Amino acid sequence: xxxxxxxxxxxxxxxxxxxxxxxxxxxxxxxxxxxxxxxxxxxxxxxxxxxxxxxxxxxxxxxxxxxxxxxxxxxxxxxxxxxxxxxxxxxxxxxxxxxxxxxxxxxxxxxxxxxxxxxxxxxxxxxxxxxxxxxxxxxxxxxxxxxxxxxxxxxxxxxxxxxxxxxxxxxxxxx
Amino acid sequence: xxxxxxxxxxxxxxxxxxxxxxxxxxxxxxxxxxxxxxxxxxxxxxxxxxxxxxxxxxxxxxxxxxxxxxxxxxxxxxxxxxxxxxxxxxxxxxxxxxxxxxxxxxxxxxxxxxxxxxxxxxxxxxxxxxxxxxxxxxxxxxxxxxxxxxxxxxxxxxxxxxxxxxxxxxxxxxxxxxxxxxxxxxxxxxxxxxxxxxxxxxxxxxxxxxxxxxxxxxxxxxxxxxxxxxxxxxxxxxxxxxxxxxxxxxxxxxxxxxxxxxxxxxxxxxxxxxxxxxxxxxxxxxxxxxxxxxxxxxxxxxxxxxxxxxxxxxxxxxxxxxxxxxxxxxxxxxxxxxxxxxxxxxxxxxxxxxxxxxxxxxxxxxxxxxxxxxxxxxxxxxxxxxxxxxxxxxxxxxxxxxxxxxxxxxxxxxxxxxxxxxxxxxxxxxxxxxxxxxxxxxxxxxxxxxxxxxxxxxxxxxxxxxxxxxxxxxxxxxxxxxxxxxxxxxxxxxxxxxxxxxxxxxxxxxxxxxxxxxxxxxxxxxxxxxxxxxxxxxxxxxxxxxxxxxxxxxxxxxxxxxxxxxxxxxxxxxxxxxxxxxxxxxxx
Ligand SMILES: Cc1ncc(C[n+]2csc(CCOP(=O)(O)OP(=O)(O)O)c2C)c(N)n1
Ligand SMILES: [Mg+2]
Numbered sequence: 001x002x003x004x005x006x007x008x009x010x011x012x013x014x015x016x017x018x019x020x021x022x023x024x025x026x027x028x029x030x031x032x033x034x035x036x037x038x039x040x041x042x043x044x045x046x047x048x049x050x051x052x053x054x055x056x057x058x059x060x061x062x063x064x065x066x067x068x069x070x071x072x073x074x075x076x077x078x079x080x081x082x083x084x085x086x087x088x089x090x091x092x093x094x095x096x097x098x099x100x101x102x103x104x105x106x107x108x109x110x111x112x113x114x115x116x117x118x119x120x121x122x123x124x125x126x127x128x129x130x131x132x133x134x135x136x137x138x139x140x141x142x143x144x145x146x147x148x149x150x151x152x153x154x155x156x157x158x159x160x161x162x163x164x165x166x167x168x169x170x171x172x173x174x175x
Numbered sequence: 176x177x178x179x180x181x182x183x184x185x186x187x188x189x190x191x192x193x194x195x196x197x198x199x200x201x202x203x204x205x206x207x208x209x210x211x212x213x214x215x216x217x218x219x220x221x222x223x224x225x226x227x228x229x230x231x232x233x234x235x236x237x238x239x240x241x242x243x244x245x246x247x248x249x250x251x252x253x254x255x256x257x258x259x260x261x262x263x264x265x266x267x268x269x270x271x272x273x274x275x276x277x278x279x280x281x282x283x284x285x286x287x288x289x290x291x292x293x294x295x296x297x298x299x300x301x302x303x304x305x306x307x308x309x310x311x312x313x314x315x316x317x318x319x320x321x322x323x324x325x326x327x328x329x330x331x332x333x334x335x336x337x338x339x340x341x342x343x344x345x346x347x348x349x350x351x352x353x354x355x356x357x358x359x360x361x362x363x364x365x366x367x368x369x370x371x372x373x374x375x376x377x378x379x380x381x382x383x384x385x386x387x388x389x390x391x392x393x394x395x396x397x398x399x400x401x402x403x404x405x406x407x408x409x410x411x412x413x414x415x416x417x418x419x420x421x422x423x424x425x426x427x428x429x430x431x432x433x434x435x436x437x438x439x440x441x442x443x444x445x446x447x448x449x450x451x452x453x454x455x456x457x458x459x460x461x462x463x464x465x466x467x468x469x470x471x472x473x474x475x476x477x478x479x480x481x482x483x484x485x486x487x488x489x490x491x492x493x494x495x496x497x498x499x500x501x502x503x504x505x506x507x508x509x510x511x512x513x514x515x516x517x518x519x520x521x522x523x524x525x526x527x528x529x530x531x532x533x534x535x536x537x538x539x540x541x542x543x544x545x546x547x548x549x550x551x552x553x554x555x556x557x558x559x560x561x562x563x564x565x566x567x568x569x570x571x572x573x574x575x576x577x578x579x580x581x582x583x584x585x586x587x588x589x590x591x592x593x594x595x596x597x598x599x600x601x602x603x604x605x606x607x608x609x610x611x612x613x614x615x616x617x618x619x620x621x622x623x624x625x626x627x628x629x630x631x632x633x634x635x636x637x638x639x640x641x642x643x644x645x646x647x648x649x650x651x652x653x654x655x656x657x658x659x660x661x662x663x664x665x666x667x668x669x670x671x672x673x674x675x676x677x678x679x680x681x682x683x684x685x686x687x688x689x690x691x692x693x694x695x696x697x698x699x700x701x702x703x704x705x706x707x708x709x710x711x712x713x714x715x716x717x718x719x720x721x722x723x724x725x726x727x728x729x730x731x732x733x734x735x736x737x738x739x740x741x742x743x744x745x746x747x748x749x750x751x752x753x754x755x756x757x758x759x760x761x762x763x
Pocket of ligand 2: 580631632633657658659660661662663
């Protein structure tokens with residue numbers, strides 16, 4: 001008999017996957033892509049759509065979380081979409097990735113010095129200097145941004161806008 | 176405020192002295208493109224937003240078949256497509272006209288049938304404004320189409336039509352929707368009819384990779400108990416001859432899915448018939464005991480595998496499919512071959528040799544003898560008897576379509592399909608109402624062939640309005656209603672698994688189907704006694720024109736064998752169970 005499940009067993013860490021899609025610029029392509037995720041109850045964490053180097057194509061970078069078997073199936077379903085030229089899972093490969101965040105923090109005089117120290121450490125730039133708040137712009141890998149935001153959280157995070165991750169395969173490899 | 180001078184409009188084309196005065200409209204170009212695609216028939220029903228397209232049909236060689244409900248049009252197009260391999264075409268209006276095609280598109284999508292649906296749409300400028308009969312049809316249908324396009328530019332019509340037909344018919348076929356706003360169909364169109372497809376994200380697999388073929392052949396060579404598991408992909412790719420050659424070369428038994436019926440001759444000595452939930456006991460036993468199962472265009476559907484974890488656990492699995500997204504979806508085969516079913520089987524044949532299957536074939540033969548399909552001979556008229564006789568009388572020469580329910584399973588069991596595209600049924604979607612209109616479509620495709628629609632009293636009533644279509648066009652389709660006055664398949668489940676607590680299955684209020692047929696000017700024949708079956712079926716066969724045969728069968732008969740949904744094959748019930756059964760864990 002299998003061991004009984006205990007409720008205090010650690011919850012499995014949800015793995016974040018990054019998928020890159022190269023798509024033809026046709027109306028509806030974004031909805032079709034989103035439906036592949038929605039139909040399986042797969043959560044999209046972030047999605048960035050931008051023009052590709054060639055005019056009639058776009059690049060989509062999607063981060064999502066869920067189990068691997070479903071992901072494998074979804075990549076194939078995405079590739080099968082008529083307007084998707086290719087779909088690649090970049091999870092765990094050595095691609096270059098980046099993201100931008102704008103962070104608005106409450107910053108009264110007492111807190112300001114510490115916030116600015118944190119910002120400096122992360123190479124973040126103050127892009128709006130107010131009496132009660134600051135907006136900081138930071139970029140880099142998504143987990144660096146996570147760490148930055150976590151440090152600022154106790155200071156009073158007022159607003160957060162993240163661009164979503166973008167990514168590119170290194171060398172001559174295709175993204 | 177001044178009053179604008181009235182503009183002279185003909186077919187939406189401004190006439191007076193414009194550069195477009197002798198230029199065709201978008202609708203006319205659309206119809207010309209369909210003619211170039213070789214379209215013979217359009218099944219449809221008109222409405223405001225589609226009037227320009229219907230108008231263009233007046234001058235066309237394409238024959239318009241006016242249906243009574245748009246769902247019927249989609250199933251007719253689907254039946255036409257499945258009977259020929261050529262795309263079936265539907266034309267409807269916007270809003271409710273288009274939404275009535277959704278079930279038909281789902282049906283075609285689930286069973287990979289090439290259907291092109293053209294829907295009229297409100298004016299482009301009205302889109303998103305809740306205009307009269309506006310519906311976001313591309314939005315509603317995304318999950319049930321292979322592809323769809325909302326036409327914004329009349330000049331793009333030739334390309335979009337070419338792409339629609341290319342997509343519908345190649346690779347894994349499926350339904351494609353073209354949504355045409357009224358201003359687009361009325362606008363002048365100067366585009367050349369000759370258009371190239373521009374689909375950079377779409378490729379059609381042909382031959383499988385030779386390394387994978389070698390790997391598959393190596394597995395096959397080691398097998399002593401092989402089974403060829405033949406699906407709809409083999410039908411679509413016309414792979415039957417190659418599959419039979421392979422089976423005979425290997426001396427391997429074959430089974431087919433509900434949709435694979437007809438890819439190869441079910442009466443061939445190596446053929447064990449249909450497998451799955453209501454397949455033959457010997458087909459299922461063979462699959463359960465095999466050491467290698469080769470899927471040829473079949474997708475390990477839950478109706479086949481039952482409990483996946485216990486399905487063919489010790490057998491090697493090879494999967495041939497034209498759709499890569501089917502690989503590793505339900506289970507993980509040992510070898511996957513991406514390619515056209517016919518080409519892939521042809522490529523396998525020279526790589527394999529005859530196997531030592533004497534013992535295996537004799538085991539299969541013993542099962543066949545010990546567990547034949549059977550039914551009670553007493554207790555009045557039996558659906559199985561009627562279908563058994565239909566099989567004997569037509570000898571596999573008729574195209575048989577079916578609706579969904581008990582009668583479908585009995586037809587699949589007793590009407591042994593001998594040749595490709597002679598069996599048409601809604602498998603993936605299980606759409607009640609499919610059987611009759613799909614037979615009309617098949618009959619349009621093959622006017623000289625005998626076409627039978629085997630339907631239930633429930634499903635027939637979902638699309639019976641097409642009796643008018645059959646009557647008007649003198650489509651000689653024969654409808655066989657297996658009338659048990661029940662939604663029989665659901666009643667069977669309630670009886671077997673829900674303590675016979677019948678809920679919503681009694682079809683009291685059924686019409687007299689003979690009189691109903693006669694009201695449409697269609698011949699009606701009733702069968703009440705087993706002794707009358709042959710004579711009455713023959714009478715229907717001899718009748719020139721549409722005919723409805725109503726078989727008043729035993730009310731409470733059940734389909735066996737049965738593998739309860741989600742259960743392993745070993746749980747197959749071959750005879751009516753004596754004790755109460757557990758509720759099945761599998762879906763519906
Ligand atoms: C459109 C639709 N609604 C409901 C069902 C569920 N369903 C499957 S079989 C069946 C009973 C069909 O009854 P009938 O047409 O009389 O055929 P029988 O099973 O009695 O032969 C039902 C309701 C379905 N498959 N399709
Ligand atoms: Mg019934």
